[in-house]
Amino acid sequence: MMDVTKYGVGYYPAPKSEYRWVRKDHIDKAPAWCSVDLRDGNQSLIVPMSLEEKLEFFGLLVKIGFKEIEVGFPAASETEYEFLRTLIEQDLIPPDVTVQVLTQCRDHIIRKTFEAVQGAPSAVIHFYNSTSVAQREQVFKKSKSEIKKIATDGAALVKQLAAEYPGNFRFEYSPESFTGTEPEYALEVCNAVLDSLEPTPEKPVIINLPVTVAMSMSHVYANQIEYMSDNLKYRNSVVLSLHPHNDRGCGVADTELALLAGADRVEGTLFGNGERTGNVDVITLAMNLYTHGVDPHLDFSDMPAIVELYERVTRMHVYERTPYAGALVFAAFSGSHQDAIAKGMNWRKEHGLHQWTVPYIPVDPTDIGRTYDADVIRINSQSGKGGIGYLLQQKFGYDLPPKMREHFGYTVKAVSDHAHKELPPEEVFGVFRSTYLNKQSPVSVQEAHFIQKSGIFAVVTVSVNGQARECSGQGNGRLDAVCNAVKAACGMDFTIETYSEHSLEHGSTSEAAAYVGLRWADGSTTWGAGTDTDIIQAGIKALASAVNNK
Known part of the structure; x- marks a missing residue:
């Protein structure tokens, strides 16, 4: 039996809420992107990817245009250590791509991480420790000062080892479970880490504020980000990063509002694959920017190929209604929708429009490797004459007069209704051919x-x-x-x-x-x-x- 009384507010609103981000109506530039598919995404799979599959996935991420890719937790797993070494030793990391490696704030793990990353063109050492009230009290049983010391000790060690090892290193710190941490305390810990690392504009430090578990509405997270952005030391030398999970189904909203609130960078995965309900879906975020006229600096022009590779190597399924990428996201079965889409397509063609304004379709399907005839107009018993006629015209070249189009629409709907199935374009044409075309008997x-x-x-x-x-x-x-x-x-x-x-x-x-x-x-x-x-x-x-x- 459900019992609402066991739940309460588990988050901590920012102490100073200026709400400046509310006055913005759009994001005007793309954030820096970091894919965590090979870490968060891989560790969430029932069957983790093999070395060969990881290498193929890495190649896909590079092709899409990611310049920062978190490749794993090399000190915690021999498989992940081997993967990183393979990337480095086989010279598979392009010079403009930075690999990111994750490590807890523990001495021996940090040291092994530096061993693993030797020889990389450039690397982000991402160290973290949990700062939330629940983790402090229940897991670590440590005071605020003791938790902060774990963070600053980790910062001191990564700075020391970066000086000892050859390589181009950058640093990232995450107060894990940020959303369950008092913002004032999270700020205190992050500023202490920054004091230790002494960032400069030429060598900034990434401060990553994860929605490790989503606890609040999106505007609360945005206020927390604005508070941190306003009060972090060395702000012009800090890259403020986001790492949202999707426990409340708000991962995209959390990220977009937090970008309005001052964040510079996003860590996420393709299709939102990640622990529990997943990480934020980078494809949705990037395509949302694209449909607002902002270049996301990521290339999703062949979405079907991306879906195919992803499903093959992860053994996950891209849900049919997943924004932009799902098999049915452009599909219109409703007669009124099909009619509006068909008229919008024709209007655009007749007026030579460059601007995309077609009803019901927020992005031109051809921009992401989809097609109008196979993806937009889908025919079943709910379809209308406009969509059926449009499909026949676009796919097979037959432009029926309006009254005949109506008659044909009812004929096709009757066939679909009787068969209880969708009719692919070839079957629609088959109905047209058998019903009307070149009938010479009797x-x-x-x-x-x-x-x-x-x-x-x-x-x-x-x-x-x-x-x-x-x-x-x-x-x-x-x-x-x-x-x-x-x-x-x-x-x-x-x-x-x-x-x-x-x-x-x-x-x-x-x-x-x-x-x-x-x-x-x-x-x-x-x-x-x-x-x-x-x-x-x-x-x-x-x-x-x-x-x-x-």
Whole structure:
């Protein structure tokens, strides 16, 4: 049974809340990014990645554009030690990429970390200790001064070893469980660490303030970040970093508001993979910037390939509704949505717009390696005529007249409803083909010859149930003349209510497509479509198809 009384406020609001960040309505530049996929992400997997898989993932992160990549906890695991050494010894770290290694504030672990990182082009030594009330009281059973000493002792040792070992080292300190720490005390510890490390603008120190466990609403975290940013010593020599987890489902919101509040850097993972509910999703953050016109300096132009590699090496699944990357995030099944999207796409094309303003679709799918026809308009029993017609036009080149498009929409929806499934584009086209296109039974027009005589006079050979007969008809145009001949041959009563045509540019063909809607004496309407390299023949085939649909 649920019992709300056991829970209370476990976080500590900032003592001075200026709320300056509230007055900003957007983030105007990308933060520095650090991928922690190979540490947080890997340690959260049921089956951690093999060495080969880690190397492949590292290559992906480099390709995407990460300049800082946390590669593991080399002093705590032989596997992670081997991975780091492989990167270094096989010269797999580009000169503009910095590897980051994690270590607790413990003497022997820090020393082994420096051994592991020897030879790297550049490295961030990320040391941490927990400062929260719960950890101080329940885990370490130490006072505030004792916890602070762990941090400053760690800082002194990394500074000493950096001077003893060859290499280009930078430092990062995290007061782990920052969100469960009194902000005044977190500030005291961080400033003590900074005093020990003595950062300069040329060699800044990263102060990382993690949402190790999310405890508050996002604005509380933003206030904490603003407070720290305002009060940290050496602020022009400090890179203020974020490391949000997603326990409350607010990882992206926490990060975006904290960036408004003064943070400079973000640690996160692709697709938010991490412990418990995960780390913040860097892809969502970066693409949110992109859709606001801010270059994230990360390349997600081939999202399907990123998803494929990620799923293969982590054995995790990218949820279909994951922002930007999920298989269905651009999919519109709703008829009204499909209609709006189709009209928006056409509006953009007709007006030659560069700006992206299409309804319901916040980013151009082609920017991230997706397609309109396969990803945007998806067809099932909820779909509408606009979307179905748009798919047929974009994928196969057939631009149906409006009333025929409506008839076709209901036909496709009925097929999907009966089958209880989504119809892929090829099946949608199959319904169109079998229902309307070039239907030549039981009636077909085998030959037609025309004479200019009081309009157009047509001599037509019509086959009805396999029996050919010659007949004639007069009309104000060729198709009208053929129509009157067919009516005479078949004893039918109809008129052409709708006719349209266009060139059909699809594949390697150079055909014309024609559409005919017939109004019958009983008030019903039938539709047909025809294709041929000759536009007159295409119209005649469309006429026969419409007759055969009675």
